[in-house]
């Protein structure tokens with residue numbers, strides 16, 4: 001039995017009110033007449049079932065070839081359909097994340113993780129098997145940090161992730177993170193880290209040191225460094241992990257005494273402070289996107305990465321500039337731009353930056369070096385809330401499980417921090433050093449996964465629907481309709497306790513509007529291209545599927561039901577609400 005309220009707008013015209021109408025099968029009748037447009041409401045009765053005919057298509061790949069079954073190396077063995085991806089959309093089959101499929105089969109809809117997980121890839125995780133272990137462990141997005149490694153190395157990682165997706169049925173997206181032009185140290189001549197002890201005198205210089213690098217010397221990437229610092233300034237490495245005091249300037253060399261000992265890591269960020277305030281006059285003049293960053297961006301476009309994260313964003317202008325550059329350079333492909341909020345200027349111009357971006361990252365590492373540490377939690381909450389209001393995915397990053405770089409279990413405080421980000425309903429959590437160069441990348445990911453699932457469940461059990469006011473984000477009347485439909489569908493889903501929301505979306509926009517409502521049930525997002533599917537993998541609660549579909553919702557639903565049933569991902573009787581961006585409608589139905 002299916003009930004639907006459809007607001008037919010053959011030319012994407014607006015709909016108005018919900019009317020109660022007698023049940024009839026696909027009868028359209030005009031309800032409001034505008035001078036030029038007709039608006040319809042349709043009530044649909046039960047869907048005809050053609051399960052048997054369709055289930056034979058299940059193993060068909062996007063281009064009509066028969067998929068190959070494989071087995072994933074994991075503690076829980078998962079059967080995976082290998083599909084050659086097709087951007088065409090004329091596919092008969094369906095592509096879904098292999099791990100999600102197993103999760104759905106084993107535990108049902110309610111238990112699926114809603115919070116997305118990002119892993120920074122580094123020496124500890126760049127092997128194909130290591131990447132596969134992360135994908136099996138729930139990695140939704142792989143991040144490569146252009147601060148480190150060579151272009152060849154990054155290319156190799158991208159190639160491996162792509163191969164993993166193609167051969168094993170994952171939809172891991174790739175995020176490229178720019179270096180930015182803030183001041184940082186050199187690469188320590190290849191050493192993984194160097195210890196600075198209390199009272200030691202170190203030389204910071206723009207001078208290129210010979211090899212081997214003389215003891216206690218650090219290269220700095222910023223030509224104006226010696227000019228800008230003053231004797232008595234405090235020099236902070238990585239926002240205070242190690243501290244120095246400037247004692248003398250000799251030409252390009254700056255002599256400093258270590259006042260807080262610690263480990264210096266390659267290319268660590270440097271800030272200097274005078275009379276308790278961050279010195280940033282010169283920093284403000286450095287370009288957000290350096291010449292090296294532009295080359296990296298060209299590389300990212302050529303490689304077809306899914307996201308480009310921009311470091312040290314100061315204003316919306318740079319985001320707009322980059323977006324138009326990407327649009328001109330990569331016709332057709334749609335790379336999303338993520339603004340990293342990690343500077344005082346980015347906080348000042350937060351709203352316009354987020355508005356101009358496709359998403360934001362709370363980059364707490366550098367943010368904590370620029371504002372007092374005790375202000376970081378409130379900044380995080382503010383950024384997460386604003387992003388949700390403006391319908392932009394938001395990532396909470398840095399030091400979530402820092403101790404797991406060295407130890408196999410997290411601290412209680414780290415678990416509490418992760419819980420808080422999940423409770424704030426951030427879209428995604430990110431691992432940095434934990435996965436890039438730590439000793440326990442898989443364990444760190446497992447902690448993020450189990451904490452996310454537990455806190456999400458607790459939140460639902462407590463039925464704490466936060467009453468966050470979601471302002472209208474639509475810029476056109478058609479957008480406003482989509483938004484109202486998604487808000488209503490999410491509310492209905494909670495009230496009716498449905499098993500899943502289905503959304504058929506070509507651009508992903510309707511899916512993001514549903515995700516924004518943070519409903520109690522998971523959202524199955526069907527989209528026609530693999531690139532949109534990967535991009536949706538960053539957003540809270542979305543389970544992205546690639547599926548060829550038409551403008552005929554009844555046939556789409558029949559097809560989806562039969563394909564998902566045949567793969568054991570849904571069963572007869574499950575209650576589903578479906579919306580689509582081709583047809584402005586909300587349909588409520590039990591799976592036949």
Ligand SMILES: Nc1ncnc2c1ncn2[C@@H]1O[C@H](COP(=O)(O)OP(=O)(O)O)[C@@H](O)[C@H]1O
Pocket residue numbers: 120121122123145147148149265266267268365432433434436437
């Ligand atoms: N591509 C890479 N090659 C070598 N080391 C890397 C790479 N990516 C990350 N790392 C290591 O992991 C650490 C944490 O990663 P990340 O947080 O992304 O960088 P950073 O600490 O420079 O902000 C880095 O400091 C670096 O030691």
Ligand SMILES: C=C(OP(=O)(O)O)C(=O)O
Pocket residue numbers: 145147177311342362363364365366367397398432
């Ligand atoms: C994520 C961050 O940026 P990066 O690791 O590139 O410094 C951060 O500063 O928190």
Ligand SMILES: [K+]
Pocket residue numbers: 145146147177178179180311
């Ligand atoms: K970076």
Ligand SMILES: [Mg+2]
Pocket residue numbers: 311342363365366367
């Ligand atoms: Mg940073």
